[in-house]
Amino acid sequence: MINRTNLAKSERRILRNREKIKSCKIGFFINASKKGAHCGTVYMRVTIGKNRGELSTGIFVDDRTNWNPQTATIEGNQPHTLFLNQLKSEVEVIFTERFVTQRSLEPRVILQILAGLRGHDVTLPTVLQGIDKMIDQTNQRVGTEIGKATLKAYKTYKERITEFFDYANYGHYMSYEQIKPALASELMIYLKNKRRYSQNYSIKVFQFLRSSINFAVAYEWIDRNPLAQVRLKKEYKAIQALNEKQIQSCIDATFVSTALQKVRDIFIFQCFTGLAYTDVRELKTSQIFQTEKGEYYIEKPRKKTNVVQFIPLLEPALAILANYEKDNCRKHGLLLPVPSNAKMNQYLKDIQDILGIRERLHTHLARKTCTTLFIINGVPQATTCQVMGFSLQMMEKHYLSIRKDIIINDVNNAFKGKFEVYRNDQNSSNQEAV
Template identity: 25%
Template sequence: MMKTSITFYPNISKKSKKSGKIPLYARVCSKGSKAEERLNTEITENDLLKWDPMSMRFADRTIMANKLLNTFDKRFEEFVIMNSTSLPKFHPRNILDYVLGKEIKERKMEIGLLDYVNSYLTKSVLPNPELSPGTIRNYRKSVNHFKAFLLANGKEKTAVSEVNNVLAIDFKEYLQRIDITNGKKGMSEVSASSIIKNLKPIFNRAIDEGYIQQNPMKALKLRHKSPRRDRLTIGQVRALYNLNLKDIPTLRAYQDIFMFSVFTGLAYMDAISLKPSHLEARKEGFIKLIVRRAKTDIQTESFLVPQAIEIINRYKEVAENQITGLVLPKRSNEKLNQNLKSLAALAGIPFNLSSHIARHTHRQLLAEAGIEDMGVIKRMMGHSGSGDIDSVYYSVTESRLLEAKGKFERYLQEHL
């Protein structure tokens, strides 16, 4: 059995910039978990010189903090003795609350799950500058699914303390269940896994705060890797690119959006949101694409091949684009995927196309064009790198982007 212990210590990292005083902290450890809290007492730098980390007391007996620490120590020993046979059932947070004289167990039991989840989203996720807009959207989506589940199943009054594995399993089944009456589509196992993954930190926080003893979402076993997606061969790309749509002009915009993503690797949202300001014309006649991905806020950079430039030029004088200020015609993802089915049939492609297949195809074509530098590929596709690139390496990277553009252009000229 792991030992349950309490530690007192001056937290120098929390030293007040205004007064120069250092707060004392208490930490309880048990079962591999811990809970800590600032005590209502501070010491001076001179007092710190008298601190004995072994006894966790001050050598100077006149320092009043010693008396307070003695009281807390006695309450800790009292708790351990009273609960000697059931000690493993208590989270360190419960123990620390008792030591500090906090009678809040009942209040904690009454905290509603809906309120707790909402509070986590608004206080810990939305204002967090370290999270990308895409990550925040995913958290919000996961929380909304969980709230909808609670409301749909009459569990909106559930307390945080009542969360258990049964509720977690019910939530998983809710995500994957088809509800024809309400028009709800069931999620794939991979999609459900991503929703549940975003909820785990919320319940980890609940554990740290002593509301629950274990994270119910960790008990769920779901496949979290997507199956390998279809991607086009260069022959299929050629068939789609060369389609004669003279008799079906309404399909042209959908063909161009898809092909532009094939030639640039941009995701659907980034492609249809592209503005002229994201395109940097160079005196050599090159056009450099610089845009941050909506999903991850990672910057994408590449030099456009002639086929992509051709598509851009097609919409420069179109009234719709002059009004929207966008490079490409704006079409919903749903409409795009619907019309891609028609385009696939016309091009003799034996599977349904989707906007994401274009991005996967681009990555495949880069490999076939002999582009192997992973740093270049990450920059072209907006994948996260291992660190920031300073100005010394920027010129080198740009020359490599131009080299990659040359390889990709020659490959397309040879095969399209």
């Protein structure tokens, strides 16, 4: 027995509505055939509350006058009449069993069970229970396929979805059968208006919910994903990055605090290698290699995507590594003494204030700065993607605005002087003609 005192208001309302449904209405009707209105196939209609579902019985009636809709009997055809009564009894049994065990009472589900298209020997989980199971499986993949940050994000998304269910009066007992495509719009409105989240973060929460429903489809808790065709548009903002002058001012700066000095060095190292915070924190001596010509490079899979990055080490990066050859971090096989991400960002904010840089300094800004430096200095797109570890499509989508000047210069240089000769020849010929 459910203890109502521990339930939310929305959940108590759902239980009250459930208790109002004491039975289901079962009826039969003839769906007119193409041969005429006098004959047709007998259909069963199940109505529970405001929902209903229909299913063909496969019985064809040649003469409608022999059909009695009140008693669901076919005059002169006792076997078919008994079959219809048997179907009605089976639906009542299925409904009673699902009602007692508090499972979904969707008429469509009951008719599918009747037709043998699905079973109900196992209690179907609610949406939130399904999300919990998906998170449990994700937890088992931490360290091998995904990182801890991804698991933490999934748990946060689940909290937001739970809050939305309470806000929209869906409650914690919401079943997969209750999900409609309109739920996407309701969720986005809640996240953007009530939680004040951005468009892109709200889309992440929605995509997590949609993935959890795909997870349910794989376990056959639901036949299809009602949110599969929902398309939401992301907002793409202009890339923020430091220019060469700002980078040089950061390199030339002298700090009294050794902590600021270390954070500055790590940030500059990221600016010339494109390594994300997690990757630079876990950078090991075993991931540094040397070519036959004596040039050093980094080769390691990116933590986030597992895509291998091939990063030639430029002089500024090599100089920073040389400064920490005797640091305690080398005893643990690490190349740089990287503090926590929170401390890094806190110290970077102090550096920003000291140097008077307008852009907000944070660890990920270094990665964007590296990409921008490569593009501005004419490094080919394919090479930049190999160093940064992302696709050409992603680069063109996010960094097109930075490449505009380069594209203009490339096109102008390609056609420079080619049509001036033709124009001069034309002018000279015109002068001769005159």
